[in-house]
Amino acid sequence: MTLSMSQPAVADLVETFSGAAPDRVGAEYLRLIEQLWDGGTATELALPAVPLLVERLATVSDDRKAHLAVVLGLLAGADDPDHTGELTSAVRQGVELYLDLWIGSANGQPLSLALAYLLSHFPEDRDRILAVAGDRGLDAYDLSKLDRALGQLDLENPVIGRVFPSPEVWALMDEAERDFDNSWIKAMPTEQIILNWDKDTSTVRGNLGAAAHWAALNGAPTPVEVGSVPPRDALAPPPEAGVELFAPHAAAFRCPRCAGDLDFTGDEVRCAGCAATYPIGSGILNLTEDAERNAGDFLYKLAEVPSMGHFYEAYARPNFLRLAGSNWGTAISPADEDAYIAEHVRPVEGPVLDLACGAGRWTRTLAGAVGAERVIALDMYPPMLTATRRRLPELPAVMAGARRLPFGDATLGAVMCWNALQAFPDDAPEAIKEIGRCLRPGGTFTFLTFHSSADPVYRHLVACHYFPGHQGGMELFELDDIKAWLAAAGLTIRHESGPGTFVLVTAERPA
Numbered sequence: 395m396t397l398s399m400s401q402p403a404v405a406d407l408v409e410t411f412s413g414a415a416p417d418r419v420g421a422e423y424l425r426l427i428e429q430l431w432d433g434g435t436a437t438e439l440a441l442p443a444v445p446l447l448v449e450r451l452a453t454v455s456d457d458r459k460a461h462l463a464v465v466l467g468l469l470a471g472a473d474d475p476d477h478t479g480e481l482t483s484a485v486r487q488g489v490e491l492y493l494d495l496w497i498g499s500a501n502g503q504p505l506s507l508a509l510a511y512l513l514s515h516f517p518e519d520r521d522r523i524l525a526v527a528g529d530r531g532l533d534a535y536d537l538s539k540l541d542r543a544l545g546q547l548d549l550e551n552p553v554i555g556r557v558f559p560s561p562e563v564w565a566l567m568d569e570a571e572r573d574f575d576n577s578w579i580k581a582m583p584t585e586q587i588i589l590n591w592d593k594d595t596s597t598v599r600g601n602l603g604a605a606a607h608w609a610a611l612n613g614a615p616t617p618v619e620v621g622s623v624p625p626r627d628a629l630a631p632p633p634e635a636g637v638e639l640f641a642p643h644a645a646a647f648r649c650p651r652c653a654g655d656l657d658f659t660g661d662e663v664r665c666a667g668c669a670a671t672y673p674i675g676s677g678i679l680n681l682t683e684d685a686e687r688n689a690g691d692f693l694y695k696l697a698e699v700p701s702m703g704h705f706y707e708a709y710a711r712p713n714f715l716r717l718a719g720s721n722w723g724t725a726i727s728p729a730d731e732d733a734y735i736a737e738h739v740r741p742v743e744g745p746v747l748d749l750a751c752g753a754g755r756w757t758r759t760l761a762g763a764v765g766a767e768r769v770i771a772l773d774m775y776p777p778m779l780t781a782t783r784r785r786l787p788e789l790p791a792v793m794a795g796a797r798r799l800p801f802g803d804a805t806l807g808a809v810m811c812w813n814a815l816q817a818f819p820d821d822a823p824e825a826i827k828e829i830g831r832c833l834r835p836g837g838t839f840t841f842l843t844f845h846s847s848a849d850p851v852y853r854h855l856v857a858c859h860y861f862p863g864h865q866g867g868m869e870l871f872e873l874d875d876i877k878a879w880l881a882a883a884g885l886t887i888r889h890e891s892g893p894g895t896f897v898l899v900t901a902e903r904p905a
Contacts, residue, residue, distance in 0.1 A: 559713030600858025621708030632783030703781025720894035744807030750814030754782030830883030
């Protein structure tokens with residue numbers, strides 16, 4: 395399609411959106427995007443549309459300016475198929491208008507969020523943009539995201555992997571934690587540093603975009619409720635505990651190497667079948683398959699970055715729920731999560747496993763619902779287990795993965811996996827199969843995770859985020875896939891709910 399043929403069609407699209415009745419604005423906004431942009435790639439109508447969109451952004455009524463700013467941001471991020479930069483350059487021609495509108499907009503409102511997302515695509519104008527951001531008192535968290543999106547990589551002193559939920563949050567790390575952080579960054583080859591830098595840029599822009607797109611459709615997000623990280627000197631090591639902590643549940647455990655029974659009667663845990671031994675430190679039992687070979691390394695890992703579990707819970711988790719659950723309006727609160735666990739976890743006889751327990755906040759809720767004497771906490775990451783043991787020193791904690799649970803067939807009374815399945819998406823089907831194997835008849839599997847948005851724009855902006863466990867950008871589950879995995883594991887859904895893109899399910903192994 396030539397430019398001259400495109401212009402009338404584009405003009406009609408822009409005019410239809412601009413003149414839409416109030417109850418049609420959202421639908422016409424999505425239709426406009428659909429014609430100009432397809433999953434991150436610009437259509438042939440995009441380039442001729444840009445000057446019309448910029449012109450209309452200056453004159454359209456205030457209730458639809460945010461929509462046009464998001465459309466322009468999507469097009470600036472898409473660029474041309476041949477990567478000449480023509481489309482981004484065309485969008486950038488309106489930067490003076492964007493800055494003027496931004497100065498007059500209120501922080502936290504849809505237009506301000508949309509313009510921050512749009513402006514994040516123009517590193518050439520970094521100084522001007524950040525000067526305006528400072529003058530208008532932009533929130534420090536959003537300012538740090540914008541600053542990072544517009545930044546340039548310094549290979550002499552690279553800062554990698556510290557952008558979610560915002561770079562400002564990671565500034566709270568102390569010197570020892572920064573030194574630990576830098577140790578693994580400096581070990582990276584240059585090409586890996588560049589790749590990770592680009593992924594981080596994608597993450598901060600995607601986060602700005604997700605907030606802006608949601609706000610354009612729904613109004614201003616509610617403020618996120620973050621927690622606090624205890625002072626580092628207040629984080630005493632979890633109390634020491636040995637085999638006695640695990641002995642009440644000994645009958646449920648199995649060797650991860652040979653599936654033999656484990657002996658908890660001596661000073662160490664030993665497999666009765668293959669004679670493998672497994673170390674315990676600070677009440678945490680290492681049941682990874684290479685535990686015996688790396689026993690010394692395990693004890694070191696228990697001490698590294700001592701506040702990371704608390705940091706994750708206080709800052710990363712609430713912001714992750716906003717993103718993955720489309721929870722910018724707080725449709726689900728922590729109190730709602732507590733209530734669901736208390737109501738739906740219904741164990742039969744046997745221990746209750748908190749799979750991928752994280753820092754232990756919801757392990758505590760689980761212990762309150764079923765009794766702490768029944769709960770085993772399991773996670774793959776030592777900082778999380780350390781945080782859980784500090785919070786719940788009476789609980790045994792296990793370091794192990796989800797693909798092969800270190801428990802016998804039909805030994806567990808219930809399993810909970812709260813806000814964690816999406817952290818190991820490739821292993822989720824196998825993990826659910828393992829849960830089905832380990833549950834006793836009548837035992838329940840209760841979990842919270844997320845499904846992909848039906849909105850292609852929001853789904854794309856989520857996929858712009860790069861998190862551990864996802865080889866590419868983050869992709870959430872399809873609800874039909876989750877149901878198929880449960881059925882294949884022999885589990886029957888007893889309850890299902892969830893606003894936005896939340897998935898809250900309780901399934902049961904039939905008696």
